[in-house]
Amino acid sequence: MSSAKRPFYRSLYLQVLTAVVIGVFLGHFYPHLGTEMKPLGDGFIKLIKMIIAPIIFCTVVVGIAGMEDMKKVGKTGGLALLYFELVSTLALLVGLTIVNLFQPGAGMNVNPATLDTKGIAAYTGPGKLQGATEFLLDIIPSSVVDAFAKGDILQVLLFAVLFGFALHKFGGRGTLVFDMIEKTSKVLFDIVGIIMKVAPIGAFGAMAFTIGKYGIASLFSLGKLMGTFYLTCLIFIFVVLGIIGRLHGFSVWKLIKYIKEELLIVLGTSSSESVLPRMMEKMENLGVRKSVVGLVIPTGYSFNLDGTSIYLTMAAMFIAQATDTPMTLLQQVTLLAVLVLTSKGAAGVTGSGFIVLAATLSAVGGVPVAGLALILGIDRFMSEARALTNLVGNGVATLVVAQWTGELDTTRMRAVLDHETWEEAQEPEAILEREGEPGR
Ligand SMILES: O=C(O)C[C@H](O)C(=O)O
Secondary structure, eight states: GGGGGGGGGGGGHHHHHHHHHHHHHHHHHOOOHHHHHHHHHHHOOOOOOOHHHHHHHHHHHOOOHSSOOTHHHHHHHHHHHHHHHHHHHHHHHHHHHHHHHTTTTOOOOOGGGGSOOOGGGGOOOOOSOOOOOHHHHHTTTHHHHHHHTOOHHHHHHHHHHHHHHHHHHOOTTSSHHHHHHHHHHHHHHHHHHHHTTHHHHHHHHHHHHHHHHTTTHHHHHHHHHHHHHHHHHHIIIIOOOOIHHHTTTTTHHHHHHHHHHHHHHHHOOOOGGGGGHHHHHHHHTTOOOOOHHHHHHHHHHOOOOEEEEHHHHHHHHHHHHHHHOOOHHHHHHHHHHHHHHHHHHHOTTTTTHHHHHHHHHHOOSSOOOGGGHHHHTTHHHHHHHHHHHHHHHHHHHHHHEEEEEEBOOHHHHHHHSSSSOHHHOOHHHHHHHHOOOOOO
C-alpha cells in the first residue's frame, strides 16, 4: 500500500512523535506518574534485544553464504574497520578541539574533594578497564549457546561469519540449510514489524520516565556543557558526516529524513540498540547488500560510536576545566590515544558512554575521577545525543563501506532517499518502476 493511501495517523513517525511529546508532558507535569512508566520503555527494549542475536545471525549467514566472491567478506571487514578507526578518532578529535575552544567548564572552580562521590562509586572501582587482549578474547564466546543467551553482538557476529563461510563451502545458496535460514530471517523481520507496532508505547514510557526522573530543568543545568555537546554533535553530523556523504554521493540530511522514525525511537529510549534490527532492514532497503549490512551495522555498534567518542573527550576535559586541573597538550593527546582504544568498549545501550568514561579516567589518572559526580545527573540527556549521533554515524558508515566495496545499488539508494516515507521505502521496487528503473 502506498503512503498516499494510508491515513496519516497510521504513520509510525507521527505515532512515535506524538508518544514522545505526551511522554515529555506527563513526565514534566506528573513526574511521579512519569517514572511509573519505566516498564513500558524497558519492555520495548527487551523485545528488541530478544530479536537482535537471531537477526544478526541470519542476516550475516545469508549474506556471506550467498556471496559469489568470498574475498569480498574480508575486504568489507577490513574497510569497515578502517572507516571506523578513522571516523571515530576524528570524532574524539572534534570533541577535544571544541571543548578547548568553548571551555564549558572554565570558571566553575570546583574542589573535587568536596564532591559527593557516592553515586559514582559503582562506576569507578579498580580493574574496570579491559585490556586489548581481554577485549579480543571476549569476542570468542565460551559456547555458541552462551553467545545467543547473552545476546552479545560481537560474539554472535563471529559465530555467524564462521557459519556463513562453512555453509558457502557446502553449497551456500540453494542448500536446504541456506533456504531455512533465509526464510527464518524473513520471519524474524516480520516479528520486528510486529514489535515496531508497540514502539510508540515504548518511546512514550521511556521518555515519561526520563523527564519524570531527571526533570526538564536538568537539561539546562550545566547548560554550557550540554549546549556545547549538542552543538558539537550537530556540527559533526552535518559538517563531518555531511562532507563524507557528499563525497560518496548522498545527502546526510536525506538519510536523516529516511531514518526519522528510528531517530525518534532512539530519542525516547536513549539507546541506539533499540533500533538495530530496523537499521539493518532499512539499510538493505536502500540498496546495500545483505553481507555488508550484516557486517557493518553490528560491528559499528562497538567500533563506530561517533557520539560516544565526541562525549568522551569533551566530558573528560570539562571535568578538568571545572576542577581547575591543568592538562598539557601532551596529556590531552595521551588521553585521546587511550580513548581511541577504550571507546571501542562502549555499546549502544543507555549509559554505556558514561561507564567507559569512568573506567578510562579511573585507569589513566590526570583528570580527577571525583569530577564524574558533576555530570552523572545529566547523563541521561547526554546519552540521548550520544545515541542519536551514533545511529546517524552507523548509517553513514554502512553506505560508505558499501560504496567502497561496490556493494551499493546507488540508483536504488537515490530513489529511496528521495521518497520520504517508510512505507514507500518498503516498496522500492514500486519506486524504481515509477522512475523507469528495473527492480533489483
Ligand atoms: O545508545 C547509544 O548509542 C549510546 C548510549 O545511549 C550511551 O548512553 O552511551
